[in-house]
Every structure is written in C-alpha cells, then in structure tokens.
Amino acid sequence: MTTQEQAHWSDRDFPEAAKELLQDSQIRSNVRHATNVIQAKRNNVVGELSDWQQLRDAGAAIRAHSLAHLHFYLAQFEEACTRAGGQVHWARDSAEANRIILGLIQKHDAKEVIKIKTMTSEEIGLNQNLEANGIHPIETDLAELIIQLGHDKPSHFVVPALHKNRQEVREIFKREMNLPDLGERPEDLASAARTYLREKYLRVKVAVSGANFLIAENGAVCIVESEGNGRMCLTLPDVLISLVGIEKVLPKYRDMEVFLQTLPRSATGERMNPYNSIWTGVHEGDGPKEFHVVLLDNRRSPILGDAESRQTLQCIRCAACLNVCPVYHQTGGHAYESVYAGPIGAILTPQLHSMTEGRSLPYASSLCGACYEVCPVKINIPEVLIHLRGKIVEEDQKTFSGKFGMWNMGMQAAAFLFASSSRLSLAQHLGQIGQKLVVSQNGVIERLPSMLSGWTQTRDLMPLPDQTFRDWWAQRKPSADHGIVKEESDVE
Amino acid sequence: MSNSSDARTAILNSIRSALGRSMDASGIAAEYDAIPRAYKREGTLGRDALMDLFAHRLAEYDAGVTRCSVEKISEEIARILEARGRRKIAIPGGLPDGWLPKGLDFEVGTHFDDYQLDRMDGVLTGCTVAIAATGSIVLQNAAAQGPRILSLVPDYHLCVVFAEQVVETVPESFAQLDGMSALPTTFFSGPSATADIEMTRIKGVHGPRFLDVVLVV
Numbered sequence A: 001m002t003t004q005e006q007a008h009w010s011d012r013d014f015p016e017a018a019k020e021l022l023q024d025s026q027i028r029s030n031v032r033h034a035t036n037v038i039q040a041k042r043n044n045v046v047g048e049l050s051d052w053q054q055l056r057d058a059g060a061a062i063r064a065h066s067l068a069h070l071h072f073y074l075a076q077f078e079e080a081c082t083r084a085g086g087q088v089h090w091a092r093d094s095a096e097a098n099r100i101i102l103g104l105i106q107k108h109d110a111k112e113v114i115k116i117k118t119m120t121s122e123e124i125g126l127n128q129n130l131e132a133n134g135i136h137p138i139e140t141d142l143a144e145l146i147i148q149l150g151h152d153k154p155s156h157f158v159v160p161a162l163h164k165n166r167q168e169v170r171e172i173f174k175r176e177m178n179l180p181d182l183g184e185r186p187e188d189l190a191s192a193a194r195t196y197l198r199e200k201y202l203r204v205k206v207a208v209s210g211a212n213f214l215i216a217e218n219g220a221v222c223i224v225e226s227e228g229n230g231r232m233c234l235t236l237p238d239v240l241i242s243l244v245g246i247e248k249v250l251p252k253y254r255d256m257e258v259f260l261q262t263l264p265r266s267a268t269g270e271r272m273n274p275y276n277s278i279w280t281g282v283h284e285g286d287g288p289k290e291f292h293v294v295l296l297d298n299r300r301s302p303i304l305g306d307a308e309s310r311q312t313l314q315c316i317r318c319a320a321c322l323n324v325c326p327v328y329h330q331t332g333g334h335a336y337e338s339v340y341a342g343p344i345g346a347i348l349t350p351q352l353h354s355m356t357e358g359r360s361l362p363y364a365s366s367l368c369g370a371c372y373e374v375c376p377v378k379i380n381i382p383e384v385l386i387h388l389r390g391k392i393v394e395e396d397q398k399t400f401s402g403k404f405g406m407w408n409m410g411m412q413a414a415a416f417l418f419a420s421s422s423r424l425s426l427a428q429h430l431g432q433i434g435q436k437l438v439v440s441q442n443g444v445i446e447r448l449p450s451m452l453s454g455w456t457q458t459r460d461l462m463p464l465p466d467q468t469f470r471d472w473w474a475q476r477k478p479s480a481d482h483g484i485v486k487e488e489s490d491v492e
Numbered sequence B: 001m002s003n004s005s006d007a008r009t010a011i012l013n014s015i016r017s018a019l020g021r022s023m024d025a026s027g028i029a030a031e032y033d034a035i036p037r038a039y040k041r042e043g044t045l046g047r048d049a050l051m052d053l054f055a056h057r058l059a060e061y062d063a064g065v066t067r068c069s070v071e072k073i074s075e076e077i078a079r080i081l082e083a084r085g086r087r088k089i090a091i092p093g094g095l096p097d098g099w100l101p102k103g104l105d106f107e108v109g110t111h112f113d114d115y116q117l118d119r120m121d122g123v124l125t126g127c128t129v130a131i132a133a134t135g136s137i138v139l140q141n142a143a144a145q146g147p148r149i150l151s152l153v154p155d156y157h158l159c160v161v162f163a164e165q166v167v168e169t170v171p172e173s174f175a176q177l178d179g180m181s182a183l184p185t186t187f188f189s190g191p192s193a194t195a196d197i198e199m200t201r202i203k204g205v206h207g208p209r210f211l212d213v214v215l216v217v
C-alpha cells in the first residue's frame, strides 16, 4: 500500500464525501455542463456508425481474449519490445514501480521529468514519490497542468479538470505562471500553457508516460491524445519511461482498427482524436535513445481469477460510463475518493485494493444500466457491482459485528418475512398498527426511526393503507370469465 | 536485475494461477481467429464521394483544404505558403524536387536540432495513407515524411495527400500499415486541439496550430 496515495485521497466513504460535494454548486454545475457536452457529442458520432454494435462485440471479444491469455501475450510483448530495442521491467506493486522509475531517472541524473497524463502514475502516487526524492515532475496535459498547479486532484480520467471553469483556471495560471494580465478566453489559457511548456519540452531529458495499448505481436505502444503534448514527450527527450498496467495488451497491430474507432468516439465525442502515436522500441534518429516499459500488476492479476469480475480489466478508460452516470452527474469525481471515479471506478477501485478499501463504492449506483449500454467493450458494470456487493456482504457476515449488526439482522428478518405469505401478511397487520407512532398529522411518514431514517431524509413515505392489496384481493368475488383462485399457498 | 526477473516470474505465475487453465499457442491462435469481426472493413464510396468526404472532415477540424492536379503541386504550395506568409519551411528527406517552388527557403529537417526547428515557419510533408471517414492523415518515418518531431515542433503544417492514398475506413488504413508497423507512426486529425477547458475545442496547444492539406486529384 502506498503512503503517497493515502496522502492524496482520504479514506472517507462515498456517502460522506458525496454529501460535502453536493453542497458545492459551482463544481456541480461545471460537471453537469461538461458531461452534457461530451455526451451529446458522443451520441452524435456513435449514432452515425451503422456498425457500432459490431465494433462493441469485436472490442469486447478482443479484450476478453487478451485477458484470458494474458501471460502468453505479455511474454510475447516483452520479447518483441526487447527485440525492437526497448527495455521491459516488471513491477508487482506501487512501491516496486516507483523504485524502478526513480532508479531510471536517477541513473540519468535528471532533476526534472516531463509527463503525459497517466492515471496509472496517479494510481502509484508517482509524483509524490518523485518530489520526495528531489525530482520535479512537470505535467504537460493541459488539464493535468491545471490540477498540478492548482494543487488539486483529478475528477475524471479523460478530462481531469472538468470540475474547473475558465475563471478558476485563469486564477490558477495567473498565480502560478505569474501572468497578471492573462485573459479568460480558453484560447488565452491554452496559449499560456503552450508558452509555459514549450521551453520545458526542449530542455528536459526524461519523460514519463502511460499507454493506451501494448501490441504483443510487434512490441508496439500506442498513445492517444489531443494536444500534442504527448508527441512532444514521446519524441523530444532522450529517455522515455512508459508505465503500463499489465491488462493493456492487445494481440495484434490490426486490433487497433477497432479501438481507434470506439475509443475517441466514446471518450471525447470525436471521430478521431487529434493525435495517435504508435512506435516500437527505439529508432535511430527519431525519438528517444532509451525506451523503458514498466509493466505494473498492483493487484490486477488476482482479479483475473474471479470469472464474474474479470471483465473489469477489459476497460479502455474512455470514461463514457462516467459521463452517462446519474450518480457521477450529481457528485462529480472527487466523491469517489479514488483515482478511478464513476461506474468503472466503483468496480475497479475496491478490487485493486483486494476489497479492503472503497467498500462503499459498489453501492454508489442506482443500477440503471446506462454504463453498460455505452461501454465500448461491453463491461456489464451493474452485474459486477451486484457481484461485489454480494462479496462485501458475505465478508461482513463472517465478522461478529457484521453478523449481529443491525443491517444483517434486519435483512435476515426481511428475508424470513418475505419467504412466507402468512408471515408477510402478519407483518403488514403489525405494521398498520405500529406505524401509528410515526405517521404525522398530514397523513404521511416524514421521519422513519433509526437505520431507516436515511430513506426519509429527502422524501416522505406513504403509510401502509388500512386495507392491504392482499386483503382486497382475498375478498374480491371471482368473476365469471377470470377464474380467480382465492386460496393462497405458502411458498415455503 | 535479479529483482526484476523475480517480479516477472511472480506476476506471470500469479496470472497463470488466477486463470487456472492454459492453452498452447495454436489453441490461442485458433481462439483469436474466431473473434467476431462483423464490423465494416471495406469502404463503399466512389472516388469523388470519397474525396468530398475527406475534404469535408478536414474542414470540420478547421484545416484548410485545396485540390490540384499533379502538375500543379508546386504552384499550389507556393500559393498557399504565400497566403499564409510562411517562408522558412522545414522538409523531410526524400520529398520530390518537383514539389518545391523556387524562391522559398526550404531546409531538410534532419540537419537541425529541436531549437532550430522551433524557429522555422512551418513544415511541408507527404503522407503514408489518409482516412476519409475520420479526416485523419497517417505519417510514418519514411521518405517525404521524416522523423516525428519534424511535423510536430513547427507551428504550421502543409501536407500533400494523393487521391490514391485516401481510404474510407479505419480498418482499410490498418490493412496498409500492417506491413510497415515497425516504423514510428503518427495519426493526426486536424491541428492540435484541446477541450480541457469547459469542453470548448481550442485549436493548437502544442502541435502545429495551423494545418493545410493539398489534395492531389
């Protein structure tokens, strides 16, 4: 477990963090605006492809196949990448990855590194670790630069600063770049970033990146981006270090023909993002003289062993599921207290922590299924959410406080009641009597007691009627044409 | 690094034991070949419609697009550079001599360092293949295209695309690239851009801010 990550993200659970964020109307309106815009664009460019579902089928099948033979494809990648002049390193966890990357940077005596946006580096707390060792990481993606200079946290993994509007960005740049007269048009802000970074690209000798895809057959690496900051980092420095999760491998070069259609359309609503770079190893006279790939496990491999949740690792990080999620829409990304927010974060985060952290996240969903519908690799997120909830409950039931806690006792009692119709009807009659204590004068229940109180926090509840449906049904005369059976049988 | 080889073994073992069963290479290959690929691979448009689609997509990215015949390439290049007021132009090796108009300052891009490149007015290249459906152009480190930084550092890019190089779909482009997949490859679709601030597309952050395409038909 990295200490860096903990310094970054608190261990508050989702409801607690969400409650605070819901008070911030500025963040909420920024998030709503940005997600609405991306979604509309996405729907437009996805809608124009008549073969979208076939692309999803192929994408899902390719990713599932790669995962089912991951050791085979990783070994193949390593061999091909090495043959092309790259160096492959393996890291079991965050600490090991940090050690490898730090060692490579120190070997070149670098005091600064330029970085392309990578959530994987956020996952291992790389920036904090480098700072602690006297190395200054410079984020070059516009949004990451906003986050870094604003001492903030990313809230979305395609548009990490989507919770900030232009005025807020201007304030950060004014202060941190020392530009008192900076305008607030997005063009002004982008041009300030261009000037600020250009000199660094030309000067800094080591770059750190993530990767979107690794290609097993020829050892190629693919990075998809918009601004050209990625291309700068990939080609100008002498040394390039790419930190990549082991799940990112694809069997063949041509498999990208699927993902380079589905990823840009899903992620930013563009037919193609401005730049894709694909390269193998090192090339005389073109790009870095030294290229390293650090393959990171960090508790990914055990996820492969769970047949129902393995699909989590199919993710290509397009963030379409965030943009469409009604929960994310309301809270934004910070409520997830995790590098990976939204529906995919809700299933990935707890698994990356072997279910010891992020245990409230699988509940941060209404299970509406919108995420599954948009996912370009068909990850059935609702199914995995329910599966993980089941795991959490099972684990809880093994502990004393879990087994005899109010929730479990309540749920067991409910299960007992619902299993028999006579018990249910008895409970209804007791409820009709008991509710007299909580029904208010205007005839609704405004406040339920104790653990049920959450339900009535923001809504009233109708009381049980004097005659239940079951009573009414039982007293009804069977009509001639519908042979209604009056007798009920217990289902026990 | 013995530590690294320990890590390698540990990770591969952990994956193997999580997956449970293992197939041999031919079994894996057979499973791979059975992956459903019912998506559209071949384009259906005729040549004129294809050119129109490509030009339309580029224009949507705010790139300038003009068409000319093979004989008129250098004239067209001269006209565009004049209109843009760009004089000091970097070029890759292997660019056909016939493309270069007289009277402008062309320098072959392998000779200068990054800083010098930064001071050029622009860059002129050809391409490997272009995709009409997405308005994308693919460059590789090959003749008339050069190393990756050449088309990255200058603020202006003028790209010559021949009609025969334009395909309709992304899979068609990969069919062509497959044989040359070891070359450093860049897909670009319009000038560099970002939507990081309030989802407004802004042209030109770090790559070239201005892009013109000469379509040779």
Ligand code: SF4
Binding pocket: A266, A314, A315, A316, A317, A318, A319, A320, A321, A322, A344, A371, A374, A375, A376, A377, A378, A379
């Ligand atoms: S789970 Fe699917 S929709 Fe969500 S980020 Fe991953 S690939 Fe995109």
